[in-house]
Amino acid sequence: MADPALIQRFHAWLQPAPSPEDDARCAFYQDSLIVLDTNVLLSLYEYTAESREEVFSALEQVSGRLWMPYQVGLEFVRGRRSAxxxxxxxxxxxxxxxxxxxxxxxxxxxxxxxxxxxxxxxxxxxxxxxxxxxxxxxxxxxxxxxxxxxxxxxxxxxxxxxxHDLAPVSVDQGDPILPRVAHLYGDRVGDQPDDNVLRDRLDEAVAFRFPNEIPPGFADMGKETPLRSAGDFLLWEEIVEHVSTLPHSSRRVLLVSNDTKGDWYANSNGGPRPWPALVDELRRRAGAELRLETQPDFYTGIGKYLHADLAADTYREIKRVSETFDPPALDSDSVITEETAPQVAPLGGLLDMAFRSAGLTSPSVRALMESLSPAHRLAQWWLIGVTAQLQRRELTEGEPSVELAAAVRGPKAPTAEWQPGRVLPPGEWIHRESTWIAPWFLDLLGATPPADRAVLSVLAAEQASENRRPAR
Structure with missing residues (x-):
């Protein structure tokens, strides 16, 4: 006897959360379309040489079922050097x-x-x-x-x-990983969407789905451009479109990603679980089954179901690398310091507001502020914090507190790396004999064109003076 309509309509919501032990998991490893998110591919640049070879060997086990959306390919090619x-x-x-x-x-x-x-x-x-x-x-x-x-x-x-056998120059002088990834996929790479299709998808994301928090991608709403905000949704639309063309007997999708934000995973009594809305949408629009797995679970599954030989040290490295893509959750009680800033990626919308409120314009500073590198997060969080502290913009709801200074005034340097203010020219920096400047801020100034360099210097100097004033 068929299930009543209520049970059928909300089947995805009534099913227990997937687990590494459930019976349905094996089928996705034996017969499914496998989509690796950009962060999974960029992780290949993070592994040691030995672990990378084992990971490539494991991926060879599923090479024939890998498919790369155009959006993933674009983000992967552009993100290699930053990794x-x-x-x-x-x-x-x-x-x-x-x-x-x-x-x-x-x-x-x-x-x-x-x-x-x-x-x-x-x-x-x-x-x-x-x-x-x-x-x-x-x-x-x-x-x-x-x-x-x-x-x-x-x-x-x-x-x-x-x-680690790779350096940034490797990307410029012959990237050894790119051709190996290309070989894994062969011709199984999505075509670039037409401009009209792309425009329609962006309109749907920005005007309808994101304001109503329909997954995926709504957590990225507010980034500097609609195109950057909609990356996850564009990936999702490509998956739905492509899987609709597959034979009905092969309509399973195993999507692997390090992204566990709330626009992919919903909180439930048992902890985070993939949004049932995603499972329901893929089944409704493409007649396909969906399974989301994190990178560590994916490689564990390859070992379990396909007998790939991955050493325990490699599993540990996979887990460690995947955690760098999964920053801690932030709220208004969070405090960003010099120690925690490199571990936490700022929300795109918050960073964009800080950039615009400071009056910065140069593409080079914009590129640094958009970088995914933990090494750039000190500068990113500082700009967020200083623009709020100096009232260049209004605080947003739930915004964390930032305790970062690019310069301080006083007789002693905070650490040995901080440089005296006189390392900067007299016309550029005030209080040259009574200030100390953070080394990362000097690096930032060195990479900044004159107009924006002056803006950043003024912000840092004003913050140093503001921090020295006695409490009122």
Whole structure:
């Protein structure tokens, strides 16, 4: 007996959330169209050489069923260099941070020694003890004691660098990954949508689906252009259109992505689950079944159902890399600091508002502000925070607090890497003798044309003065 109409109509909503153990999973690995999101392909640039080879071998197991939407191909080709620059900059910043913290530790020990010596001199007149402390905790002695720690930390970071065989220049001088990805797909790459089709899809996304929070893609609403906001929806429309042309017996889609935001996953009592609305829409419009899996689950499934040989270390690396694409959730109670900023990608709409409210215009600064690289997030979050602090724009609902400064005023630098204000020309920077400038901000200025450079300098100087004023 057929299910009643109510059960049929809302079947996707009434089914339990998919799990790695459910019976339906095997069919998607044995016979389905497999779509890898852009972030899955860009992860290939993040893996060590050994893990990458194992991942490529695993993907060969499903090569004949891979299909690439045009939107994924476009984002992949354009995003390769940013992926490599991200890794290089993160490792470089880690080395700088370790060096800074070790120098701070040395200063702290020497200053602690001086505090004790002062008390011994003031209250006890103990010259022998004072001299002993001088010998025990002299700058050279402290540096010698800390040297094994610094050496061990540096060795591990150097191993990380040497374990990655790709540099940003690889993209320019013959990318070794691009041809291998192309070989995996063969001619199974979607055609570029006609302009009229693209325009209609953008109108549907911006005017109807996003305001009503119909998945996917509504979480990206507010990015600087409708085209950038609608990337996930354009991908989705290509999948629906393509799978509609397949034989009915093969209409299963396994979509693999690191994106677990709320426009792909809904919260339920059992935790996040793929939106039933997506399952229902693909079944209704294309007569196809849908399964969403994260990158770690996908490679686990290949190992389980197709017997791909992936080492435990490779699985761990896959999980680690996938987590870099899944930033922590933000709300009004979140606080963005120098430590947390590289881990959290700003919402596109928030960053665009900050860019426009600051009066920035140059394409080079726009490109940096649009970069997905964690190394650029300090500058991105700083611009968001400083434009709100200086009342260049209104705070948005749920916007996190940003505690980042590009410059500070005072007698001492926050860390050894901060440079004195006099490194900048007199006409460009005020309070040259009483300010310290963050190294990442100097890098930002160095990559910025004169007009926008002046805008950024004014924002940083005003923030430094504002932070120094006494509370009213």
């Amino acid at each position: 490599l620059e991200s890794r290089r900059r993160v490792l470089t910043e880690a080395a700088k941070s370790v060096n800074s913290k070790m120098m701070a530790a040395r200063r702290a020990i020497v200053e602690a020694r001086a505090t004790v010596q002062k008390q011994l001199e003031k209250y006890a007149r103990m010259p022998e003890e004072i001299a002993a402390l001088e010998e025990l905790a002299s700058e050279s002695a402290v540096e010698q004691h800390l040297a094994p720690y610094f050496s061990a930390f540096k060795e591990q970071l150097d191993k990380l660098k040497s374990g």
